[in-house]
Amino acid sequence: MWxxxxxxxxxxxxxxxxxxxxxxxLPALDGLIQTGRFPAWYMCWASLLADFIYTxxxxxxxxxxxxACCRMAGFRALRNTYRPFxxxxxxxxxxxxxxxxxxxxxxxxxxxxxxxxxxxHRRVRMFAATLAAATFGNMLYHFFRDIDFVxxxxxxxxxxxxxxxxxxxxxxxxGIGISQMWGRRTAMSESRxxxxxxxxRVVGFFCLLHIFDYTGRDHSITQHVNFLLRLFNLG
Amino acid sequence: MDRRSAIRxxxxxxxxxxxxxxxxxxSDSLLLSGRLQSLDALxxxxxxxxxxxxxxxxxxxxQSRIDSVDHLVALLVDA
Numbered sequence: 001m002w003x004x005x006x007x008x009x010x011x012x013x014x015x016x017x018x019x020x021x022x023x024x025x026l027p028a029l030d031g032l033i034q035t036g037r038f039p040a041w042y043m044c045w046a047s048l049l050a051d052f053i054y055t056x057x058x059x060x061x062x063x064x065x066x067x068a069c070c071r072m073a074g075f076r077a078l079r080n081t082y083r084p085f086x087x088x089x090x091x092x093x094x095x096x097x098x099x100x101x102x103x104x105x106x107x108x109x110x111x112x113x114x115x116x117x118x119x120x121h122r123r124v125r126m127f128a129a130t131l132a133a134a135t136f137g138n139m140l141y142h143f144f145r146d147i148d149f150v151x152x153x154x155x156x157x158x159x160x161x162x163x164x165x166x167x168x169x170x171x172x173x174x175g176i177g178i179s180q181m182w183g184r185r186t187a188m189s190e191s192r193x194x195x196x197x198x199x200x201r202v203v204g205f206f207c208l209l210h211i212f213d214y215t216g217r218d219h220s221i222t223q224h225v226n227f228l229l230r231l232f233n234l235g
Numbered sequence: 236m237d238r239r240s241a242i243r244x245x246x247x248x249x250x251x252x253x254x255x256x257x258x259x260x261x262s263d264s265l266l267l268s269g270r271l272q273s274l275d276a277l278x279x280x281x282x283x284x285x286x287x288x289x290x291x292x293x294x295x296x297x298q299s300r301i302d303s304v305d306h307l308v309a310l311l312v313d314a
C-alpha cells in the first residue's frame with residue numbers, strides 16, 4: 001500500500017519538477033551535463049537536488065516493492081532502503097540506501113579481504129576491505145551488468161567510457177572508508193538538533209557525488225566536473 | 236568466565252550500543268535477522284581473533300556461521 005502511494009507521489013514529484021507544463025520545469029541533469037549549456041547556478045542546484053531525490057524515491061519504491069512481495073509470500077525479508085536521509089555517517093547512508101546491494105558487495109568483496117589481509121593494521125585493513133567492496137566490487141558489478149556496451153562499442157571503448165563511474169566508485173569507497181575509520185556512531189541519546197550537521201554533511205556528500213553516478217559511456221569526466229564547478233558558480 | 240558467557244556478554248554489549256535492549260536466546264539469529272549488521276560482524280571477527288586466536292583466513296567466512304551464540308561456540312569448538 002505504501003509503495004503504491006509513494007509511487008503516485010513520486011510520479012507527481014517528477015512531473016512537478018521536470019515537466020514544462022506542470023510547474024518548475026527544471027532542466028534534466030543528464031541533459032545539462034551532456035550539452036554543457038548550464039543555466040544559473042541555483043537552477044543547477046535545483047536540477048541536481050530534484051534528480052537526487054527522484055532517484056532515491058525510485059530506488060526506495062523498486063526495492064521495497066520486492067521486499068513487500070517477499071513478505072507477502074511469507075519470507076522475513078529485511079528492508080532495502082530505510083531512512084537514508086537520517087544517516088549520521090557516509091557508511092551508514094550506504095547501509096541504509098541500498099541494503100541488499102551493499103550486503104552483496106560485503107559478502108563477496110569486503111569479508112574476503114578483511115579476513116585475509118593487513119591484519120596487523122586495523123585501519124588499513126578496514127580501508128582496503130572497503131575499497132574492495134565499494135570501489136572494485138561496485139565497479140565490476142556495474143560493468144558486467146551493462147556488458148552489452150562491450151558488444152556495441154568494443155571492449156576498449158566500453159572500458160574507457162566507464163571512467164566517470166570508476167571515479168564515482170573511487171570517491172565513494174574513499175568516503176565510506178574514511179567514515180568507517182573515524183568510526184562515528186551517533187549515540188542514541190543525542191538530541192535531534194545535534195544530528196542536523198552530520199546528516200547535512202552526509203546528504204551533501206551523496207548529493208554532490210550523484211553528479212558522477214553515471215553508468216553510460218557517452219560522457220567524459222570533464223563534462224561532470226564542469227557541472228560540479230557550475231554549482232559553485234565557477235567555470 | 237566460560238566462552239559462552241563471554242560471547243553472550245560481547246553480543247549483549249554490541250546490541251546495547253545499537254539501542255537494542257531486547258533479550259535474546261543462545262539460538263536466536265542476530266546477523267541474518269538484521270539485529271546486527273555487517274559492521275557489527277567486523278567487531279565480532281576482531282573479538283574472535285583477539286580473544287580466541289581464531290583466524291578466518293583458515294576457515295571460509297560465512298555470516299551464518301557467526302549468526303548466534305550457539306553458532307559462535309560451535310565455530311570455536313570446530314576450530
